[in-house]
Amino acid sequence: MGIEMNDRGPFDIPDIGPVVGSEFAEISVNVDSEANSTRLRLEDLRTGRVRYLDPLELETIIWLADGHLTELLDPSADRWRDRS
């Protein structure tokens, strides 16, 4: 699944929900209540990959040092890296 949006947000797409997007990434953002407590459901609309984040993980991201977050933006940090 991939969505191209020429006029950036705010979007609230039926069956997808609110979307935070730029020309570099399009992510749907929903609060999920299927688990025992609420969590954030993030979906990369270009690949369909989903990640759930619980409140502690969200808090961690908020407190993440800029340098650490920047390291994660290196495309070879996790997503596109050589695997031996």
Added chain:
Amino acid sequence: MPTVINPDAVPKSLVSELIRPSQVHGSLYTDPAIFAEELTKIWFKTWVFVGHESEVPEPNDYVRKQMATQDVVMTRDRDGDIHLLINRCAHRGLQVCDDQKGNSSSFRCPYHGWTYRNSGELLGYPYNKGYGGKGRLELGMGKVPRVESYRGFVFGSMADDGPSLLEHLGAATGEIDRLAGLSPKGEVSLDAGWLPHKTRANWKFLAENETDGYHPQFVHGSIFGVTGSPIGALYSDASTAVTRALGNGHSENDLRPEFRKFAEPMRWFGTTPERVPNYVAAMREAYGEDAERRMIEGAPHVMIFPNLFIAEIQVFNIQPNAANECISYATAVQLRGGAELNRRMISQSIGSVGPAGMLLADDTEMYERNQQGVSMLDPEWLDVRRGLVRETTDEDGFTIGAATDETGMRGFWKQYRALMEA
């Protein structure tokens, strides 16, 4: 022992024989070789207006901009600093940014995923073993080496060193101050959106025309007639307004003498205090007795070399594409704390320089016919002598002429020649 310089060893500018005190040669507007020389000696060297800080108000905001032939991304990083990045991936040269604006801490090239911080540094590249591992490449996006702002107006210089922005702006800073001084908060924003207007003419025709007080009654006669505008009278033999060469190629039509004569606040804007009571009250609150002077004298009409034109209620950003084509970006001035006036300035800008606006269409017709004309063989020269016989010097040492004189053009050519022959 004195150094002997062989004059033949210094490459001569292509334009040296083409500019006279009262004439300029038509080929200055048509010759691709001269345009190439201009890129090197003017557009990639001196300070060029690029945009305004208000266009990237939040951390990580970015907008696409043009610096002559260069596609530039103006960014505000996480710390609030402004950068001008050349929109080109260091890997295979692709344009990294495609959208005209957005908010992102980093940019990822769609071709091979190379990712850059919004200050231009390379963050990483996928499958890095092919380059010997992480952090082995020191390639970033190109950056405009010098970026400085004056009251939010962002300028860039492609040269590593040279005169400072303040040295370049010189007396023109006073004109930008005048504009900001019409805001009750002392700040201008240029965030109403820029309308690009492609013009099939050389950029210099636009720069020369912006303080040419000789043309309005002819070129804009129809819109003045339809709207009952009093602007035409500002540019006549009877006018007390002056044309002033401000140095460094900058020039203005100083209309203040005319407005002082009437001493009516807001006349410069074609309205009365009663119709914008909140703005007038805010100005009086902010500036006390000096508010009346500001509201009587109004906004500047100034051309800042080579490409920033402040035309009272709107701002133009002129950028060349080629010898025979340029783009004029226009936006309405917005005064912080002047909501009443801001709405009107947007409406008036739409009417004058919007897609169906009359003023810009009038001027563009002239520019394009000018461009056609200079490709004709005879006569070869254009005349810029109007007012030479009555030019004087004001108390600040600036050259001034009458409202309809070509004093501004001559100031433009003086600076142009100095830069081209440097």
